[in-house]
Amino acid sequence: MTSNSDLFGNVIEYPDNAASERFSALVGIDHIKERLVIEASVLINPQVLEEWSAEHHGLSLDAVRAVKQRAALIVLAGDVGTGKTELAESVGDPIARSLGLPVLTLYPLSLSARGRGLVGEMTTLITQAFEHVRSSVQTARDDKGRIRNAAILLIDEADAIAQSRELSQMHHEDRAGVNALIRAIDSFRRDQLPVLIVLCTNRSDALDPAIARRAAHVFTFARPTAEQREHVLSKILAGTGIGAEAIAKAALLLxxxxEPGWGATYSDLRQRFVPDLVIDAYASNSAITETALLKAAESFVATRPFGTSDV
Incomplete structure (x- = not known):
């Protein structure tokens, strides 16, 4: 039996103030954030739909029952650095607050739990991970069926274990792992457990079709537009005294x-570009200036898209 520390990465319990700050810091993808919280809340606790249906229609609609029959599976797909993992690791906070849950636990499947290709290992690890999450919500409902706690199982780089079985070169052990994953997803749906499964991937086309079909929603992440880059810079550079015109120009330069080419990702802006700007100003014992901003933007090299060449 694999220990929990080997199965999962950093387990987080929400509500969590640090996660709340991380979630708020994700600017430029507000439409995805808002929809994800609503979608996830309904998947974890479909009872909220029954209450809505009774209030607005006076009965339980067949349409609501159709929604409740879906697997609580969401896919976050898109290029590297577009905020998928950061959102997946922080969205539990607004979900917990939205549902009024005292505890919602994030279980991120550890990279080390992907196995070493040994016969039966992948299947065993996936089964153990799902069983642990299942056991954590066995008493999630009170005697009236109300949810007291819930869980999120996060599988980052999901294409590594949920890749399509249509690939001719796929190892039989990998096929068995995908089969185990599908069975586990179906068992959670069948038993209506208050567990949200989140798959993050840079290659949604590489996911097995059977898993993709089970997804209640696929959220697609793209690199920020010029307007979104401007929004991010305006937020993060507030207080520097740099004008809107200079920020807009820097956003274009980034x-x-x-053609072909690519702009900066959200993580490029938040984790590389702005921190470098701050460190450079600190090193020269000067304020961050418009000139420094534009010079840095002009020379900045964005992270290349997944699957492209450096050349």
Missing amino acids: GPQD
Whole structure:
């Protein structure tokens, strides 16, 4: 039996103030954030739909029952650095607050739990991970059926274990792992457990079709537009005294400058570009200036898209 510390990464319990701050810091993808919280809340606790249906229609609609029959599975797909993992690791906080849950636990499947390709290992690890999450919500409902706690099982880089079985070169052990994953997802849906399964992937087309079909929603993440880059910079550079015109120009410079080309990702902006700008100003014992901003933007090299060449 694999220990929990080997199965999962950093387990987080929500509500959590640090997660709340991380969630708020994800600017530029507000439409995804808002929809994800609503979708996830309904998947974890479908009873809220019954209450809505009774209030607005006076009965339980067949349409509501159709929604409740879906697997509590969401896919976050898109390029590297577009905020998928950061959102997946922080969205539990607004979900817990929205549902009024005292505890919602995130279980991120550890990369080490992917197995070493040994016969039966992948299947065993996936089964153990799902069984642990299942056991954590066995007493999630009170005697009136109300949810007292819930869980999120996060599988990052999901294409590594949920890749399509249509691939001719796929190892039989990997096929068995995908089969185990599908069975586990179906068992959670059948038993109506208050567990949300989140798959993050850079290659949604690589996911097994059977898993993709089970997803209640696939959220697609793209690199920020010029307007979104401007929004991120405006937020993060507030208080520097840098004008809107300079920020807008920097946002354009941080976009694709040739064809084909690519602009900065959200993580490029938050984790590389702005921190470098701050460190450079600190090193020279000066304020962050418009000139420094534009110079840095002009020379910045964005992270290349997944699957592209450095050349």
